[in-house]
Structures are given as structure tokens and as C-alpha cells.
Amino acid sequence: MSLRQFEYALAVAEEGSVTAAAELLHVAQPSVSQQIRGLERELGVELFARTPTGLVPTLVGRAFLREAEVAVSASRRARATARAGADELVGEVVVAAQMGFGTRQLPGALGALRRRFPRLEVSVFEEPSSAELERLCRRGVLDLALMAACERSPADAHLLGGEEFVVVLAAGHPLLAADRVQLRDLAGEPWVRFDRDSALDAVLLDVLRRNDLAPVTAARVSQTATAVRWAAQGLGVTLVPASAVPDGHEHLVRPVSPAVSQPVIAVLRSGPGPAGAALLDLLGKETWSASAPFSPVT
Numbered sequence: 379m380s381l382r383q384f385e386y387a388l389a390v391a392e393e394g395s396v397t398a399a400a401e402l403l404h405v406a407q408p409s410v411s412q413q414i415r416g417l418e419r420e421l422g423v424e425l426f427a428r429t430p431t432g433l434v435p436t437l438v439g440r441a442f443l444r445e446a447e448v449a450v451s452a453s454r455r456a457r458a459t460a461r462a463g464a465d466e467l468v469g470e471v472v473v474a475a476q477m478g479f480g481t482r483q484l485p486g487a488l489g490a491l492r493r494r495f496p497r498l499e500v501s502v503f504e505e506p507s508s509a510e511l512e513r514l515c516r517r518g519v520l521d522l523a524l525m526a527a528c529e530r531s532p533a534d535a536h537l538l539g540g541e542e543f544v545v546v547l548a549a550g551h552p553l554l555a556a557d558r559v560q561l562r563d564l565a566g567e568p569w570v571r572f573d574r575d576s577a578l579d580a581v582l583l584d585v586l587r588r589n590d591l592a593p594v595t596a597a598r599v600s601q602t603a604t605a606v607r608w609a610a611q612g613l614g615v616t617l618v619p620a621s622a623v624p625d626g627h628e629h630l631v632r633p634v635s636p637a638v639s640q641p642v643i644a645v646l647r648s649g650p651g652p653a654g655a656a657l658l659d660l661l662g663k664e665t666w667s668a669s670a671p672f673s674p675v676t
Contacts, residue, residue: 379417379420379421381449381450381453382413383413383414383416383417384446384449384450385403385450386399386403386410386413386414386417387413387414387417387425387442387443387446388443388446388447388450389402389403389410390410390414390426390433391426391433391435391439391443394431394432394433394434395432395433396410396411396414396433414426421442423436423438423439423442424436424438424439425438425439425442425443426439427439447519448514448517448519451470451472451501451519452518452519469498469499469653470498470499470500470501471491471498471499471500471501471521471522471651471653471654471657472501472519472520472521473488473500473501473502473503473520473521473522473523473524473657474502474503474504474505474511474514474520474522474523474524475502475503475504475505475523475524475525476504476505476506476508476511476523476524476525476526476577477504477505477506477572477576477577477578477601477602477622478504478541478578478602478618478619478621478622479524479525479526479541479619479621479622479642480524480621480642480661481602481619481621481622482621482664483538483621483661483664483665483666484502484524484661486660486664487657487660487661487663487664488500488502488657488660490660491653491656491657491660494656495653495656498653504601506572506573506575506576506577506578506600507575507576507577508525508526508527508577508580509575511523511525511577512525512528515528515645515647518647518648520645520647521646521647521651521653521654521657522644522645522646522647522654522657522658523644523645524538524642524643524644524645524661525577525642525643525645526541526577526640526641526642526643527641527643528643528645534645534646534648535643535644535645536643536644536645536646536658536662537641537642537643538642538643538644538661538662538664538666539641539642539665539666539667539668540639540640540641540642540666540667540668541619541620541621541639541640541641541642541666541667542619542620542633542637542638542639542667543581543585543617543618543619543620543634543638543639543640544617544618544619544620544623544631544632544633544634545559545564545615545616545617545631545632545633545634546605546606546609546610546615546616546617546618546623546627546630546631547559547609547615547630547631547632548609548610548611548612548615548630549610549612549630551615551630553632554629554630554632556632557632557633558632558633558634558635559632559633559634559635560634560635561585561589561591561634561635561636562589562590562591564591564615565591565592566594567594567614567615568594568595568596568613568614568615569582569586569593569594569595569596569614569615569616569617570596570597570598570599570605570608570609570613570614570615570616571593571595571596571597571598571599571605571616572598572599572600572605573598573599573600574598576600578602578617578618579598581617581638581640582617585617585638589636594614595614596613596614597613597614602618602619602622603622603624605618606618606622606623606624606627606630607624607627609630610627610630617634617638619640620633620667639667642666644658644661646658
């Protein structure tokens with residue numbers, strides 16, 4: 379196996395087809411097809427299911443792609459370190475955020491980072507699973523991660539502030555008349571929830587149980603924006619970080635009582651480079667909600 383094969387497989391997963399992956403990579407389509415077939419033969423597994431709408435990673439394919447991303451990211455960082463000059467950063471910085479965290483703050487900080495280092499490539503993704511995010515941090519895959527809890531030392535973990543959670547209601551819902559929604563008043567409401575292994579669903583379940591509310595599930599989604607839009611259409615109510623509410627839906631949002639919030643912790647990779655340190659500094663200048671002091675798990 380080679381890093382080129384890993385990069386080709388990741389491109390196919392991202393684009394959903396060999397043709398689109400070849401265009402993205404600026405190579406011939408047969409080359410991509412050949413590399414993917416060779417990789418599957420060498421591994422003895424099928425990485426992609428061929429469907430009418432395109433190529434979709436299989437269960438084992440998704441597991442393989444996570445490890446391939448680790449290898450490719452490490453290779454890119456190594457190349458960037460070797461090429462970096464004294465006055466300008468080049469290469470890639472990899473950032474991950476717990477789903478819904480930093481939706482308003484990351485774009486401004488990343489824009490400032492790119493203006494400072496215009497040859498720096500930024501890769502950002504949301505990770506719904508807090509356990510997977512912690513695993514990626516431990517493995518050194520990420521230059522910086524935003525999460526609610528971690529097991530890192532104070533030297534690696536930096537409290538930026540907090541994320542307040544808000545409830546999203548459908549237009550015309552009677553509870554919109556209140557400035558703040560009492561959680562007990564949501565008894566009997568159906569909920570638009572998140573994937574079972576996501577940190578956001580864990581927050582919702584904890585809130586419901588602490589307030590003696592039954593988790594009546596109307597639907598499950600994978601993205602905060604989808605949850606907000608479905609709640610706005612009356613499918614059910616949902617609970618999301620305030621910064622994750624898409625533009626145009628603010629009038630359907632209310633804070634809750636008792637208040638629900640989580641700390642936002644920026645975790646730097648061990649032995650961080652100047653790009654990660656610069657991004658941390660820029661994120662610290664963004665506006666965050668107040669949060670309780672953070673103590674890393676020991």
C-alpha cells in the first residue's frame with residue numbers, strides 16, 4: 379500500500395465517484411480506478427459499495443478511511459515541516475470540532491490565519507463522536523481540536539469559553555411567546571435528535587433525564603443545521619449550541635431554564651507548530667459565552 383492509494387481512496391470517498399475524484403486529483407480516471415482495485419485486492423476487502431448514485435464507503439471502508447486520513451495528514455505535516463521557511467508557513471493545518479462548536483468563531487479565526495499565512499492550507503471537519511475526537515487527539519492527527527471535555531494537561535488544553543444550548547421551536551409554537559423556555563414545559567414534545575453515538579445526543583439525553591422528561595424521538599439527523607431546519611418545520615423540537623443556528627432561524631430560538639451549556643476547550647497537538655499556536659491565539663480573541671472553569675480529567 380502507498381500514500382497515493384490512500385489519497386485516491388479518500389478522494390473517491392469525498393467525491394462519490396471515480397470520475398470526480400480523478401478531476402479533483404488532476405489525474406486520469408483509469409489511474410484512480412486501477413489504484414482503488416489494487417488496494418481492495420491487497421486488503422482483501424471491498425472498500426466501496428457501487429450504488430446507482432455513486433460509490434459509498436462500506437463499513438470496513440469507513441474504518442480504513444479513518445486510518446488512511448491519519449497517515450495522509452501525518453505525511454502532509456512532515457512535508458510542510460520540511461518545506462517551511464523562516465518567514466512563511468506552508469502546508470496544511472488540520473482542525474476538528476465537536477459538532478456544533480465554534481460555528482460562528484472558527485470562520486473568523488481561520489480567515490485571519492489564512493491572511494497571515496496565505497500559503498497555508500486549512501482542513502476543517504466536524505466530528506459528532508466525542509470519543510473519536512479524543513482518539514484523534516491522542517494519535518496526534520489534529521493540530522487543534524475544539525471539544526467539551528478531554529484528558530489532556532493544562533499545557534495542551536485551553537478553555538476558550540462556553541457554548542450555550544438553545545431550543546429550536548416551529549413557527550407559531552406557543553412557547554415562542556416566552557423569553558426563556560422552561561424545560562418542564564417541553565414535556566410531551568417530540569424531539570429531533572442526533573446520531574446515537576454523537577456528543578450532542580448525549581447532551582440532550584442528559585438534559586431530558588435530569589429534568590424528568592421522556593426522550594420522545596421524532597427523527598434523527600447527523601447535522602445541526604438539519605436539526606434546526608426540521609424543527610422549524612414542526613417535525614419536533616431540538617436542542618443545539620446557540621452558535622450552530624443557521625442564519626434566518628434566530629427568531630425560532632429560545633434559551634432554556636435551567637440553562638444548558640458546555641465548556642469549549644481548544645486542544646493543541648503535542649509539540650504544536652506555529653500554525654496551531656497562531657490559530658489558538660486567534661480563537662481566544664473571538665467572542666464566546668461565559669463558562670465554568672475547566673479542569674482536565676486526571
